[in-house]
Amino acid sequence: MLLTRTIAETRAVIADARTQGKRIGFVPTMGYLHEGHLKLIDIAKGHSDFVVVSIFVNPTQFSPTEDFAKYPRDFERDRRLCESRGTDLIFAPEVSEIYPERSLITLQIEKLADRLCGMRRPGHFNGVLLVVSKLFNIVQPNVAVFGQKDAQQLTIIKRFVQDLNFPVRIIAAPTVRESDGLAMSSRNIYLSPEQRAQSTVLYQALQRAKTLIEAGQRDAQKIVLEMQQLIATASEAKIDYIEIVSVSDLQPVKRLDGERQVLIALAVYFGRARLIDNIVLKIS
Amino acid sequence: MLLTRTIAETRAVIADARTQGKRIGFVPTMGYLHEGHLKLIDIAKGHSDFVVVSIFVNPTQFSPTEDFAKYPRDFERDRRLCESRGTDLIFAPEVSEIYPERSLITLQIEKLADRLCGMRRPGHFNGVLLVVSKLFNIVQPNVAVFGQKDAQQLTIIKRFVQDLNFPVRIIAAPTVRESDGLAMSSRNIYLSPEQRAQSTVLYQALQRAKTLIEAGQRDAQKIVLEMQQLIATASEAKIDYIEIVSVSDLQPVKRLDGERQVLIALAVYFGRARLIDNIVLKIS
Numbered sequence: 111m112l113l114t115r116t117i118a119e120t121r122a123v124i125a126d127a128r129t130q131g132k133r134i135g136f137v138p139t140m141g142y143l144h145e146g147h148l149k150l151i152d153i154a155k156g157h158s159d160f161v162v163v164s165i166f167v168n169p170t171q172f173s174p175t176e177d178f179a180k181y182p183r184d185f186e187r188d189r190r191l192c193e194s195r196g197t198d199l200i201f202a203p204e205v206s207e208i209y210p211e212r213s214l215i216t217l218q219i220e221k222l223a224d225r226l227c228g229m230r231r232p233g234h235f236n237g238v239l240l241v242v243s244k245l246f247n248i249v250q251p252n253v254a255v256f257g258q259k260d261a262q263q264l265t266i267i268k269r270f271v272q273d274l275n276f277p278v279r280i281i282a283a284p285t286v287r288e289s290d291g292l293a294m295s296s297r298n299i300y301l302s303p304e305q306r307a308q309s310t311v312l313y314q315a316l317q318r319a320k321t322l323i324e325a326g327q328r329d330a331q332k333i334v335l336e337m338q339q340l341i342a343t344a345s346e347a348k349i350d351y352i353e354i355v356s357v358s359d360l361q362p363v364k365r366l367d368g369e370r371q372v373l374i375a376l377a378v379y380f381g382r383a384r385l386i387d388n389i390v391l392k393i394s
Numbered sequence: 395m396l397l398t399r400t401i402a403e404t405r406a407v408i409a410d411a412r413t414q415g416k417r418i419g420f421v422p423t424m425g426y427l428h429e430g431h432l433k434l435i436d437i438a439k440g441h442s443d444f445v446v447v448s449i450f451v452n453p454t455q456f457s458p459t460e461d462f463a464k465y466p467r468d469f470e471r472d473r474r475l476c477e478s479r480g481t482d483l484i485f486a487p488e489v490s491e492i493y494p495e496r497s498l499i500t501l502q503i504e505k506l507a508d509r510l511c512g513m514r515r516p517g518h519f520n521g522v523l524l525v526v527s528k529l530f531n532i533v534q535p536n537v538a539v540f541g542q543k544d545a546q547q548l549t550i551i552k553r554f555v556q557d558l559n560f561p562v563r564i565i566a567a568p569t570v571r572e573s574d575g576l577a578m579s580s581r582n583i584y585l586s587p588e589q590r591a592q593s594t595v596l597y598q599a600l601q602r603a604k605t606l607i608e609a610g611q612r613d614a615q616k617i618v619l620e621m622q623q624l625i626a627t628a629s630e631a632k633i634d635y636i637e638i639v640s641v642s643d644l645q646p647v648k649r650l651d652g653e654r655q656v657l658i659a660l661a662v663y664f665g666r667a668r669l670i671d672n673i674v675l676k677i678s
Contacts, residue, residue, distance in 0.1 A: 120563065214504045214506060215503050219500075222498060239499070244559045247561055248559050248561075270499055273497040274548055277534065
């Protein structure tokens with residue numbers, strides 16, 4: 111496994127792989143890897159011949175009040191995990207390599223970014239689009255794998271690639287969960303034992319929604335209300351949002367009628383950890 | 395010479411050239427080609443093995459009051475001219491191929507776009523950045539050639555490539571002029587014989603500025619005043635702007651002191667033709 115710190119080295123290594131006829135797979139991460147990330151690597155390997163994992167905690171997607179400085183980092187552990195799953199190249203640049211000066215370019219996306227997490231994290235998706243543009247232009251992957259856990263990010267990236275004609279195929283990877291249902295996240299490390307125990311209500315609430323819909327409930331507000339009540343049983347939980355939206359455009363759905371896919375998404379604070387989770391259901 | 399109309403064909407043709415080890419040169423145009431464009435093609439040929447010329451009048455860089463519908467077009471002439479200069483591929487898509495739906499993504503650039511032409515053409519450079527992103531992602535050129543005549547566009551594109559790490563080298567091509575000094579432009583076709591005769595004042599005003607600076611004049615306002623007076627001798631001329639700015643960041647220069655490069659840029663209406671021109675001078 112190779113490791114690069116600069117853009118120039120990264121391009122040289124990847125150009126070499128491409129010259130050998132290899133297809134490039136890409137998994138962008140902020141490091142502190144868990145099994146969810148490693149599944150992204152497995153999927154990338156299944157679709158390419160040379161897998162690049164970037165490890166970069168991107169400052170432009172954090173607001174000043176968020177956890178950029180405290181975001182967990184453990185490079186040596188990440189390196190071992192990447193190697194164990196057959197990664198070909200880790201690209202782990204310093205902030206100054208990616209942002210030698212402040213970008214004058216801003217990328218914005220209408221309609222998809224002002225809801226759900228975007229509403230609570232102003233500028234977050236602009237920062238994501240900026241760094242993904244840069245990383246795509248540095249790595250020039252054939253395929254890139256993003257986790258379904260960040261459902262809004264996935265929808266935004268897909269539309270971004272379509273709108274700007276990036277020559278990259280985006281693959282969605284299913285959310286990986288702990289045995290009790292909690293979605294894996296680098297931020298789970300922030301949870302106290304008590305919060306960790308209570309955090310299972312998130313997946314339970316999503317499962318409750320699924321059960322209700324399967325039983326015929328079609329009123330989104332009623333489903334959300336039951337989810338809120340269930341999550342309220344966890345004393346440490348503070349709901350940021352629970353929303354039911356259309357998968358394709360992230361616009362709210364009031365009645366789950368017609369044939370379509372809905373995204374049931376939530377963000378809930380446990381102490382300083384803001385956890386997100388979601389499920390996608392096909393209504394028919 | 396090949397001609398493609400779709401993104402898929404274009405990618406296939408260029409992938410084939412790249413497989414043969416060819417470096418890709420790119421000249422994005424809005425068609426109605428003149429000798430200035432053809433010089434861009436010559437330069438692209440000098441830096442690559444396979445030259446792609448795009449011909450696409452990009453609607454997103456025109457405001458509703460501008461000349462998108464009336465912008466001059468003559469595809470058969472453009473095709474002959476491209477062929478005569480050894481173009482390998484013309485990519486001439488329909489609007490619906492490039493914009494199957496409205497882009498939700500907006501690209502903006504701070505500081506460089508709100509002056510000069512950007513001040514008079516709100517949204518213009520957002521449209522340029524959008525189409526250039528798309529074209530770069532479709533063509534994936536090694537080098538792209540842009541004319542110095544659109545000096546602000548050139549500065550913006552260079553910074554855009556730098557900020558987003560596009561793997562493209564930008565080459566600037568000198569302005570090509572008619573024998574009487576008028577900068578070549580597709581919009582010169584709009585000029586009446588009388589306006590065409592008077593339009594030589596633009597280059598004369600730029601030359602006057604050069605002479606003044608060479609003679610030691612360092613007060614930008616005084617230089618601009620003399621340029622205004624010279625242009626005012628043309629009865630059909632209506633000055634949009636005359637500005638002296640730093641080449642690197644397009645910020646206004648009041649005194650031409652120190653060692654630096656200044657851009658003297660102007661935009662002047664003759665009837666419905668809005669003509670731009672500029673010179674770059676090294677102050678020492």
